[in-house]
Amino acid sequence: MKKTPKAIEKILAAIAGSKTLCVTGHIRPDGDCIGSQLALALAIREHGKDVVCWNQDPVPDKLRFLDRTGILCTPEKGRSFDCVIAIDAASYERLGTVCEFIQDRKLLINIDHHTSNTRFGDLNWISSRQPSSGELAFRLIKEARWPITPKIANCLFTAISTDTGSFQYPTTLPSTYHTAAELVHHGADLSTVCREVYQSHPLSRVRLQQHLYNHFKLTQSNRIAYCWLRMRDYNRAGAHPNESEGLIDYIRDIEPVVVACIFEEVAPNQIRISLRSKDHSVNVSDIALQFGGGGHKAAAGARIEGSPNEIQRKVLKAIRAALK
């Protein structure tokens, strides 16, 4: 292994010197967030520390298998911490309501892989070259020489797998595959991860997929695909708004499509747009920026106030301009 970076040394020293710790992540947590948090919490707990694991929002259904004993929970009042570790959160605000409950702390550690990270911690380890925070958690645990139990391996494997689109995204590094190999060697249970994470859509979600296939539109010689998800569509499907995650991939993956857009009605006259690009010459974060949002070149989003018709007209106009 390469020489331990200073940031990791400092983080490990801070953890060693702490008795009470909180591991927290971002709002609407995804596989990378949940997996990294749980792996760190489990590894640190092994050393007789008092560790809580807090998120504003609950664990998504398909990730519950990682936390059968309920380590992850919503924050509670009146706790003080020697050390708070935020992982996978690009900014302090991304911790959501957890912020209120971690005021009484000695140290804030910020571990993340997002380029846009605001370096909000007292100690910051931001490695934007890494495709997932799970790989940072793995590195930390390895450097500390903490044992990688099958449970920890499962959490880290899920984190890395989900944030690389199952090892498909071009951001995936050779070291990502080596890490996956090591985690499988340490007992990551591919059969369970595969079934729970990738092969298990609730019926409500399946109804949203059906809605998508029946209502998507193609325009600009099939180079733009878009679809609306209204509040009534969620109601009809019996689905929760957080079940829309990843739906956009189904229309992005249509061959001639270059840009895909989902318009989601969050509240009356409040629309969330999600954008995906399949062509590196079309940067959707530039489009999202025009509407006060942001993201990456290939995936971005924004929240816009206004009438649905007007928003659709403006957004499609901006996409058409980007395609030229």
Place this chain on the structure above:
Amino acid sequence: MKKTPKAIEKILAAIAGSKTLCVTGHIRPDGDCIGSQLALALAIREHGKDVVCWNQDPVPDKLRFLDRTGILCTPEKGRSFDCVIAIDAASYERLGTVCEFIQDRKLLINIDHHTSNTRFGDLNWISSRQPSSGELAFRLIKEARWPITPKIANCLFTAISTDTGSFQYPTTLPSTYHTAAELVHHGADLSTVCREVYQSHPLSRVRLQQHLYNHFKLTQSNRIAYCWLRMRDYNRAGAHPNESEGLIDYIRDIEPVVVACIFEEVAPNQIRISLRSKDHSVNVSDIALQFGGGGHKAAAGARIEGSPNEIQRKVLKAIRAALK
């Protein structure tokens, strides 16, 4: 690297002693077949050999990016070979019409990872522990110390990625991830593989997906999902029957579903069934066997003659019995 197995030594000696070679694969070739064939053919060609690469069926659209120069083609009469290499074909019959054109040969080499392989070659290297034939081709090329060009890396990465369901299937080994790492290091272009293989469904295929979402049925407390694909459904979608590959995953991935079944009308009163199981206690190859087919525990199929209604009744009855 471990000691070179005898089978590999013999195969490399046979290739070294041959001037004219044919690399062939199975009917309805998939990513593992095409990728392994092309990688071997490209690697052997580098050594001044006369190599053809033959398949009965054409390269599927989404794999065409691997063979821009048209190395893979349909067989032609009147050729003789010092050596024919079959890769990823479980039996001689699986070579289809290629069999007629490779009669005039000195040696037949059989490289495969299917447990059911019939050892039909003069030299056989069957390693059923490996999740893909791509990993066997990689091992062979490594043992031979042939250079792994970016083109070869792309072919092998695609072979391995597609046959492991993008590194998700429980058959995936730690060594599979290490191999993927090495291939990315050698220039496998994740961005292209990802876009062409996983993010590029033609509109005809998308219409089949729409058909599926609108017509699938659930029975046995949602534990069985099934759907019909009639000839008229293909016609309406403007789709070719080979575009149905992988469609079954969409209904297998419904949460409560244990067994998924697709009934495909191949010709009037000739039905092909595909079966998938998500529970290791339900072995769908046993079900397929009852109808003269076969496969693996989690994925199997059969061709059945008879009236659609009667076939559906019998197959669903067999699935219900297996679920008990």
